[in-house]
Amino acid sequence: xxxxxxxxxxxxxxxxxxxxxxxxxxxxxxxxxxxxxxxxxxxxxxxxxxxxxxxxxxxxxxxxxxxxxxxxxxxxxxxxxxxxxxxxxxxxxxxxxxxxxxxxxxxxxxxxxxxxxxxxxxxxxxxxxxxxxxxxxxxxxxxxxxxxxxxxxxxxxxxxxxxxxxxxxxxxxxxxxxxxxxxxxxxxxxxxxxxxxxxxxxxxxxxxxxxxxxxxxxxxxxxxxxxxxxxxxxxxxxxxxxxxxxxxxxxxxxxxxxxxxx
Amino acid sequence: xxxxxxxxxxxxxxxxxxxxxxxxxxxxxxxxxxxxxxxxxxxxxxxxxxxxxxxxxxxxxxxxxxxxxxxxxxxxxxxxxxxxxxxxxxxxxxxxxxxxxxxxxxxxxxxxxxxxxxxxxxxxxxxxxxxxxxxxxxxxxxxxxxxxxxxxxx
Numbered sequence: 445x446x447x448x449x450x451x452x453x454x455x456x457x458x459x460x461x462x463x464x465x466x467x468x469x470x471x472x473x474x475x476x477x478x479x480x481x482x483x484x485x486x487x488x489x490x491x492x493x494x495x496x497x498x499x500x501x502x503x504x505x506x507x508x509x510x511x512x513x514x515x516x517x518x519x520x521x522x523x524x525x526x527x528x529x530x531x532x533x534x535x536x537x538x539x540x541x542x543x544x545x546x547x548x549x550x551x552x553x554x555x556x557x558x559x560x561x562x563x564x565x566x567x568x569x570x571x572x573x574x575x576x577x578x579x580x581x582x583x584x585x586x587x588x589x590x591x592x593x594x595x596x597x598x599x600x601x602x603x604x605x606x607x608x609x610x611x612x613x614x615x616x617x618x619x620x621x622x623x624x625x626x627x628x629x630x631x632x633x634x635x636x637x638x639x640x641x642x643x644x645x646x647x648x649x650x651x652x653x654x655x656x657x658x659x660x661x662x663x664x665x666x667x668x669x670x671x672x673x674x675x676x677x678x679x680x681x682x683x684x685x686x687x688x689x690x691x692x693x694x695x696x697x698x699x700x701x702x703x704x705x706x
Numbered sequence: 707x708x709x710x711x712x713x714x715x716x717x718x719x720x721x722x723x724x725x726x727x728x729x730x731x732x733x734x735x736x737x738x739x740x741x742x743x744x745x746x747x748x749x750x751x752x753x754x755x756x757x758x759x760x761x762x763x764x765x766x767x768x769x770x771x772x773x774x775x776x777x778x779x780x781x782x783x784x785x786x787x788x789x790x791x792x793x794x795x796x797x798x799x800x801x802x803x804x805x806x807x808x809x810x811x812x813x814x815x816x817x818x819x820x821x822x823x824x825x826x827x828x829x830x831x832x833x834x835x836x837x838x839x840x841x842x843x844x845x846x847x848x849x850x851x852x853x854x855x856x857x858x859x860x
Contacts, residue, residue, distance in 0.1 A: 445707060445770040447771070472767070475768070477746070529761055529836055534767070615832075616835060616836055
C-alpha cells in the first residue's frame, strides 16, 4: 500500500489492478467478507487536493460530515442520511460515486442538478456528465489510470431543491428509494432518483409535464406522481419489491415537489 | 509492510501481511481487545475508535492506511486505572447489560462530549445512531449520557 500526499504522486502510482482507497466504507466491507483481496492499494486519505472545496467544485475526498454541514440544501440533507456519524466521518463523495451503488445517497442530487464528475489521469483531465459516468450497477466510466478528482456542480443551482429517502429506519439505512426534486425560478422542475434502476435516473416525462404547469393543481400533482412511478425501473430484492419501490418513487417525488412549491 | 502509528499516546509498529482491518490489528496484533468485532460492515459501531480526531468504525479502516496516524481506542479514553465520566455514568445508570456494545458506545459518547459538552437528547440519539445494543438497553444508556450532558456528578 502506498500513501501519496499529492495528486501527482497518486496518479503516478495508478495502473491496472491498483485499487484506490478513500474512506473505506465500501471497500473494507468487501475485504472483511472475503469478496476481494486487493494486493495493490493506493490510500487517498492524505492527498490534500482531494479535500479542497471551492464553490461548485467539491473535492472527491470531502467527507459526508462536512457536506452535511456546508453543502447545498438537498445535498446536505442527503449527507445527513448517509450511514451513521462513523460512516459520515470516513465516507467521501468521491467514494460514493466511485462505488456507484444504485442506492448511493449522493447520486439523486447529482442527477437532478446535472453535475459532472472530474476524472484526472497523467494524460489530463476530463469532465464527464453524471449520465455518462454511471454506466451500470457498480460500474462507472472511470478508467483504471484515472482518479475521481472532484464533483462539479453547475454554477447556479435551482432556487429550490429537496432530498428525501425511504428506508426501514432513520439511521444507518440503505435507501429503498432516494430522490431529489428541484425547481428553479423559471418553474422548471427536475427529478433525480436512486435505488430504482441500475444507475441514478431522471424522471423526464414527469419533469416535462409539471414544468408546463404554472401553478400545479391537485390533478397535476397526481399526474406528476403517476409519471414518476411509471418512469422508474426498479427490481425486487432483499430490501424491497419492485411494486413498493415504484409506488414509493411517485409518492416521494410528489412530496418533495410540494416542499419546493411552498 | 510495516505500519507505524500512535495508539492511546504510545508509538507502535506492526507488521502487516494482508489488507486487513485496523480492528483486527488492534485486537490480534496489539493486544487491545476492547474494540469489539461483530458486523464487520460498519453497521453496529462496536469497533468504534477515534482516528486522527474523528470517530470511525475500525473494521472499515484498512490497517495499512493508518501509517503516521493517531488512534484512541476504548482502552485510551481515560488514564490507566481511571474512568472517563462517560464510563462512570454508564456504570452508575446500570447501562451495561451484556456489555458487548459498551466499548463502542463509550468511544462514540466520548467523541460526542469532546465536540459538544452539553448535547440535547436528540443530539445524543443522533450521535449514537451508529451504535447498536442487541440487548436494546438504550433507555439506561440515554439516561446515563443525559446525566453527563447536565454535568451531574456520578
